[in-house]
Amino acid sequence: MSIRRSSSLLAASLALAAASTIASAQPKNVIFMIGDGMGPTQIEAAGMFAGAPMSFESAPYQGMVTTFAANSSVTDSAASGTAMATGVKVNNGVISLALPGNGSELTTLLEHYQSLNRSTGLVATSYLTHATPASFGAHETSRNNTNQIAGDFLNQTKPNVLLGGGAHGLSISSAQAAGYTTVTDAASMLALNTSAETFVSGQFGTGHLPYETDGLGSLPHLNQMATTALDILDNDPDGFFLMVEGARIDHAGHANNIVRNIGETIEFSNTVQAVLDWASGRDDTLVIVTADHETGGLSILNDNGPGNIPTVSWSTSGHTGVDVPVYAWGAQANHITANMDNTDFFDLITINNIAGDLNGDGFVGISDLNVVLSNWNQTAPAANPQADPTGDGFIGIADLNQILGNWNSGSPPITANIPEPASAIVFLFTSLAVFRRRPALS
Numbered sequence: 136m137s138i139r140r141s142s143s144l145l146a147a148s149l150a151l152a153a154a155s156t157i158a159s160a161q162p163k164n165v166i167f168m169i170g171d172g173m174g175p176t177q178i179e180a181a182g183m184f185a186g187a188p189m190s191f192e193s194a195p196y197q198g199m200v201t202t203f204a205a206n207s208s209v210t211d212s213a214a215s216g217t218a219m220a221t222g223v224k225v226n227n228g229v230i231s232l233a234l235p236g237n238g239s240e241l242t243t244l245l246e247h248y249q250s251l252n253r254s255t256g257l258v259a260t261s262y263l264t265h266a267t268p269a270s271f272g273a274h275e276t277s278r279n280n281t282n283q284i285a286g287d288f289l290n291q292t293k294p295n296v297l298l299g300g301g302a303h304g305l306s307i308s309s310a311q312a313a314g315y316t317t318v319t320d321a322a323s324m325l326a327l328n329t330s331a332e333t334f335v336s337g338q339f340g341t342g343h344l345p346y347e348t349d350g351l352g353s354l355p356h357l358n359q360m361a362t363t364a365l366d367i368l369d370n371d372p373d374g375f376f377l378m379v380e381g382a383r384i385d386h387a388g389h390a391n392n393i394v395r396n397i398g399e400t401i402e403f404s405n406t407v408q409a410v411l412d413w414a415s416g417r418d419d420t421l422v423i424v425t426a427d428h429e430t431g432g433l434s435i436l437n438d439n440g441p442g443n444i445p446t447v448s449w450s451t452s453g454h455t456g457v458d459v460p461v462y463a464w465g466a467q468a469n470h471i472t473a474n475m476d477n478t479d480f481f482d483l484i485t486i487n488n489i490a491g492d493l494n495g496d497g498f499v500g501i502s503d504l505n506v507v508l509s510n511w512n513q514t515a516p517a518a519n520p521q522a523d524p525t526g527d528g529f530i531g532i533a534d535l536n537q538i539l540g541n542w543n544s545g546s547p548p549i550t551a552n553i554p555e556p557a558s559a560i561v562f563l564f565t566s567l568a569v570f571r572r573r574p575a576l577s
C-alpha cells in the first residue's frame with residue numbers, strides 16, 4: 136500500500152467516519168461460553184453427524200488453549216474454571232481461592248463486572264452449584280461444598296440470573312429469601328416478563344438437566360436458558376457479564392457415550408448461534424467460546440456421513456491434557472491469540488480498557504495507528520489480529536476510527552527516545568490532517 140493510496144483512502148472515508156459510532160475497546164457485554172470437556176475431536180465428531188461445522192467454527196478469531204492445573208498436568212473443571220474466571224492457576228478441586236497460596240478470594244470475571252456496576256449471570260446444564268459455574272460465582276476450598284457454593288451465590292456474589300439444574304445446595308425458598316424470582320420449568324421461564332425482572336433463579340429438576348438425546352421433558356434447553364438470560368441482562372444500560380456452560384458434554388465423555396456427547400455438543404452449538412444472533416450488529420459485545428478441558432481421549436476412526444454417528448474410540452473415562460480450542464467475536468476478540476493459556480482470558484478481557492490502544496501500552500498514539508495501517512485492507516487474523524479492534528474480521532476504516540476517535544487517550548508510555556521510522560512519521564502527518572478535518576466526530 137502506498138502512502139498516497141492510504142491518504143486518499145483516509146480522505147474518502149471521512150463521511151463514513153463521521154457517520155459511524157466509535158466502538159469502545161472495553162467490551163460492554165461479555166458472554167463467556169464453555170463446552171465442558173469439549174476438545175477438538177468432540178467438535179469434529181459432532182460436525183460429522185450434523186453434516187456441517189459447528190456454529191462457532193467460523194469465528195473470526197481462533198486459537199488453542201492450554202489447560203493444566205497448578206498441581207496436575209490434567210485439570211478438573213474447578214481448577215480450569217478458576218483459571219478462566221480469575222486468571223490464576225489453582226489446585227484441582229479449588230473454587231476461586233488462592234490455593235496454592237494464602238487461600239485468599241480471587242476476583243472472578245463476574246465480580247469484576249459487578250464492580251463496574253454491570254449485571255451478571257450464570258447458565259449451565261449441570262446443577263448450578265457444579266464446579267464451572269461455581270468458579271465464576273463462589274469461593275470455596277472444595278467444589279464438593281455445594282451448600283456453601285449456593286450460599287456464596289445467594290448471599291455474596293448474587294448474580295442477577297442463575298439458570299440451571301436445581302438442588303445440591305439451592306432451594307426455591309432460599310432463592311426467594313434472597314430476593315430472586317424463581318422458575319422451575321421451561322414454561323414458567325419463558326413466561327417471565329424479562330423486561331421487568333432483575334433477579335431470577337431457575338432451578339430445573341433436582342440435578343443435572345437431562346441429556347438432549349434423552350429428551351428434556353418440561354425442562355428448558357440450554358439455548359432457551361441463554362436467550363432468557365440475555366433478555367434479562369440486556370436491560371442493564373451499563374452492560375453485563377454472562378457465563379454459559381454446556382456442562383454435559385463432559386458427562387457423556389466420562390461415560391464414553393458418543394451419541395449423548397454429540398447431542399450435547401450440537402445443543403451447545405445451537406446456543407452459541409442464538410447468542411450470536413442476539414449479538415449480531417453490536418460493536419460493544421465480546422463473545423468467547425472455549426472448553427475447560429477434553430474428556431475421554433476421543434479419537435475418530437471413521438466418518439460415517441451426515442446423520443450417522445461416527446465410529447470412535449476413547450482412551451480414558453477421565454479428563455486429558457489435550458489443548459482445547461477458543462473462538463471469539465466482537466469487541467477485543469482480536470486479543471485472542473493462536474496459543475493461549477486458560478489464565479490469559481481474565482487479562483485480555485479486563486486490562487486493555489482504553490479504546491484504540493491496540494498494543495496495550497496504555498496510550499493511543501502513533502504505534503497503534505501503525506498497527507492498523509501496516510495491516511490495512513487485510514482479513515484478520517491472517518494479518519495481525521491486534522489491528523482489528525472492532526473484531527469484525529477486517530482491518531479498515533472502522534478500526535482506524537477507533538484510534539482517531541481516541542487519539543492521545545491514556546498515559547503516554549515511558550520509553551526511550553527511539554526515533555520513529557520514517558514511514559511512521561509520514562503516517563502521523565497524514566493522520567493529524569485527517570483528525571483536524573473531522574469536526575463532525577467531536
Ligand SMILES: [Zn+2]
Pocket residue numbers: 172212385386389430454
Ligand atoms: Zn469431567
